Amino acid sequence: MSKILLVEDNEMNRDMLMIRLQHKGFEVITAADGEQGVNMVYSEQPDLILMDLSLPIKDGWVATREIKQSPEIQHIPVIALTAHAMSGDKESAIAAGCDDYEPKPIEWQRLLGKIQTFIG
Template sequence: MARILLVEDNEMNRDMLTRRLARRGHEVLTAADGAEGLAKVASDRPELVLMDMSLPVLDGWEATRRLKADPTTAGIPVIALTAHAMDSDREEALGAGCDDYDTKPIELPRLLEKISRLLDKTAPSEA
């Protein structure tokens, strides 16, 4: 399973999703805002980031832009998590560099499928 960084400012959402992902074998790291998320990406090198887009200190759009602009972290897949469900919101998240997009409330089976697909894409191939 993977090391996943969950960047979410709502403590209840963070705790619930952390428990659900951990039960499926993932190691889950957490951050409560975009600045803390970027620091954890740099120090802990997660294999995937779940990024809430409406965050204090540094929002998810800007945190993702910075993560993707850094050559050392640009390859880490980011899934945007947001209550904003309009097509324009999806396009904005993808335009900021997110690799996928999911709406809240989270439907765990759908999110797990997206996580699996992105992890499979970034897994080193065996020679």
């Protein structure tokens, strides 16, 4: 069973995504801020990270850069989840180290396809 770390500060979004992912057979662990998210990447070694970019304490941009600069965990794919859907935001997310980008509101089938691309 593939393990996904969902880093999302909005409780309703976090719960909805967690339930949908669990129904697809994924083990889902969650973090409510970027600092907790980075710590959980080290402790849990997920197969994939879904990273909201607008987070408290440490935003998703900073958290992703930290993950991608660490030899121990940099191989773990990060998909940015963000309401920042303006022109150039996808490029900014990729530049921060995200492997892919999904604008909010999330289109479930498209996100699922992206997850399956990275972890099958």
